[in-house]
Amino acid sequence: MAELVFFSGTMDSGKSTLALQMDHNYGVRGRSGLIYTRGDRAGAARLSSRLGLEVGAREVTDGTDFWAEVGAEHRAGRAVDHVVCDEAQFYSPDQVEQLARLVDEMEVDVFAFGITTDFRTRLFPGSARLIELADRIEVLQVQSLCWCGARATHNARTVGGIMVVEGEQVVIGDIANGAPAQVAYEVLCRRHHMRRMTADTSRRRSSPDDEALWA
Ligand SMILES: Nc1ncnc2c1ncn2[C@@H]1O[C@H](COP(=O)(O)OP(=O)(O)O)[C@@H](O)[C@H]1O
Numbered sequence: 001m002a003e004l005v006f007f008s009g010t011m012d013s014g015k016s017t018l019a020l021q022m023d024h025n026y027g028v029r030g031r032s033g034l035i036y037t038r039g040d041r042a043g044a045a046r047l048s049s050r051l052g053l054e055v056g057a058r059e060v061t062d063g064t065d066f067w068a069e070v071g072a073e074h075r076a077g078r079a080v081d082h083v084v085c086d087e088a089q090f091y092s093p094d095q096v097e098q099l100a101r102l103v104d105e106m107e108v109d110v111f112a113f114g115i116t117t118d119f120r121t122r123l124f125p126g127s128a129r130l131i132e133l134a135d136r137i138e139v140l141q142v143q144s145l146c147w148c149g150a151r152a153t154h155n156a157r158t159v160g161g162i163m164v165v166e167g168e169q170v171v172i173g174d175i176a177n178g179a180p181a182q183v184a185y186e187v188l189c190r191r192h193h194m195r196r197m198t199a200d201t202s203r204r205r206s207s208p209d210d211e212a213l214w215a
């Protein structure tokens with residue numbers, strides 16, 4: 001039986017890497033798939049992993065209709081055994097319903113990968129619908145860590161180095177890695193997300209020079 005599986009994890013937890021591995025492992029056994037993504041950091045119609053692998057993909061837009069696209073492939077005589085969907089948090093609830101229909105009515109396996117919550121800890125609409133409809137939800141095994149060493153469960157956004165909890169839900173970006181970026185992300189445990197304490201603020205807090213900041 002085909003399945004709709006939602007692989008979820010924080011940013012930088014290995015989702016895109018796993019997406020590429022799943023497609024590869026199914027491919028070597030002769031199963032053909034389509035790869036979709038939306039808003040990958042590497043640019044339109046690319047699926048990229050921080051481990052360095054990158055492949056071409058179909059870019060999902062507001063107008064993408066998965067049911068129609070996979071149906072067209074079948075009518076053209078091209079088998080579609082599975083569909084890999086990266087950055088699935090950005091898909092619309094209707095598109096997630098189309099994916100569920102592919103599973104139920106066309107026996108296509110759908111492997112969706114995405115973060116569940118945004119920088120405000122609120123569910124993305126696409127992820128909410130995936131949680132509601134998936135046959136299985138798999139949490140990525142590789143733990144990302146908060147600066148304190150606890151498992152990272154939430155995604156924080158920084159603007160100019162300061163953690164923010166207001167703004168547009170979607171801003172494509174990357175984990176801060178030393179290079180200056182106006183908008184960046186950092187994974188945190190819930191405790192430190194709630195306290196708005198990033199690695200940088202914790203460092204400054206423990207520095208005697210900045211004692212006045214926290215008085
Ligand atoms: N230089 C590196 N050496 C080993 N592993 C790395 C390196 N850089 C990134 N990674 C791994 O890649 C993961 C991020 O993979 P990626 O698929 O891009 O994540 P996601 O799609 O969840 O944001 C990190 O959690 C880490 O395990």
Ligand SMILES: Cc1cn([C@H]2C[C@H](O)[C@@H](COP(=O)(O)O)O2)c(=O)[nH]c1=O
Binds near residue numbers: 010012156169170172
């Ligand atoms: C938390 C959060 C993230 N995003 C963006 C930032 C990245 O472009 C993607 C996540 O990609 P990854 O492969 O999981 O690292 O989502 C966003 O737009 N809004 C947010 O709140």
